[in-house]
Amino acid sequence: MIDLRRLHVLRAVDHYGTVTAAAQALHFTPSAASQQIRQLSRELGVALLEPQGRRVRLTSAAQRLLAHADDIQARWELAEQDLRADGDQPAGLVRMAGFPGALSALLAPAAAALTSRYPRLVPRLREAEAAHSFDLLFDGEVDLAVVEATPDEPPRDRARFDQRPLVDDPFDLVVAPGHRLAGRERVDLAEAADEPWIVPSTPCTCRTHVLAACGAAGFTPDAAHDALNWDATTALVAHGLGVALVPRLARVPANHAVVRIPCVDEPRRKILTVTRRGGHVNPAIAAVLDELAGLAPALLTV
Incomplete structure (x- = not known):
């Protein structure tokens, strides 16, 4: 009989990528996590980890076992739901x-x-x-x-x-009310190529989307200011310090006087x-x- 706790350690190694990361997530020491997998390997009679340079990786047998482990986990969750169910309410x-x-x-x-x-x-x-x-x-x-x-x-x-x-959440060009593009119903991003932009310098999903959208329009934005959250970004725009791309789901504070303009090509996340x-x-x-x-x-x- 397989010890399901040891199987969960193997699943964690697969999810987190290393024995050390899995052990940290499970509140084990790395040696304790490795011991659990070695014991599971002995129970099954197959190797589950193999060297890869200075690290280890899951064997093909471990990958096949994980497919069954994920099935077991999904079935267990369905069983829990069934036992706790009180009708469909x-x-x-x-x-x-x-x-x-x-x-x-x-x-x-x-x-x-x-x-x-x-x-x-x-x-x-x-x-x-x-x-x-x-x-x-x-x-x-x-x-x-x-x-x-x-x-x-x-x-x-x-x-x-x-x-x-x-x-699919579209990005709008956000400008100050007195900006030359503020009265437009739609704007081609290329028209803002020479504007100062508010772009986060920290790697994040926002930066990825902004650079991709501007790149598709044929330019790299001039990052005049660096802001990470939407409140800070729209505050800088409201003070006329630059323009920005802001997703439509992002709420703009009422005291930030800005204008949202849909983009012709509708970049989306x-x-x-x-x-x-x-x-x-x-x-x-x-x-x-x-x-x-x-x-x-x-x-x-x-």
Whole structure:
């Protein structure tokens, strides 16, 4: 009989990439995590780790075992849902994570609406960027996450997570009210090529999207100012210090006098919902997914 705790250590090594990272996530020492995998290897009679330079990697046998392990995990989650079910009425604790814009524009209003509609449903929200959200899902600390897909983000394990498109969020050019482009209904980004831009210097999804959109329009933006969050970005724009690309879901503070202008080519970011495989059949999670699907499109009007 396989010890499922040891199997979980192997799954963690696959998810986090190294024995050390997996051990840290599981609150083990690296030697204890390695011992668990060695014991599992002895129980099964196959090698699960093999040297790769100064590190180790999973063997082909380990990869085949993981496919079964993920099936077991998904079936166990379905069993838990079945035992806790009280009809099809959404009830109980549902834990959600999302990046700051998703938390404020999507998850918070969805949680409020669902609490009013289903008194026995208890939402719990936390802020987390995409990479952390996947870790929280894997560790069982959240049930659903809203993440932003980026061109340079490697694809996640599709066998382990259900990733579903929620909405394509367009970026608008944001300018001060007195700017020469402020009266336009739509703007070609190339018309802003010579403007000073507010662009974060820190690697982040926003920077990736801004550089990609400007590159597609044929120029590299002159980053006159560096701001990471949308409040700071729109404050700089409101004071006439530059222009910026801001996703439509990002809320602009009422005291920031700026004008949003849709772009001709409509650069967009993809927003996804993510659950553990099979999680979407849980009535509570399904209720959240339905609420988000109805809420998101209405937020995209300029």
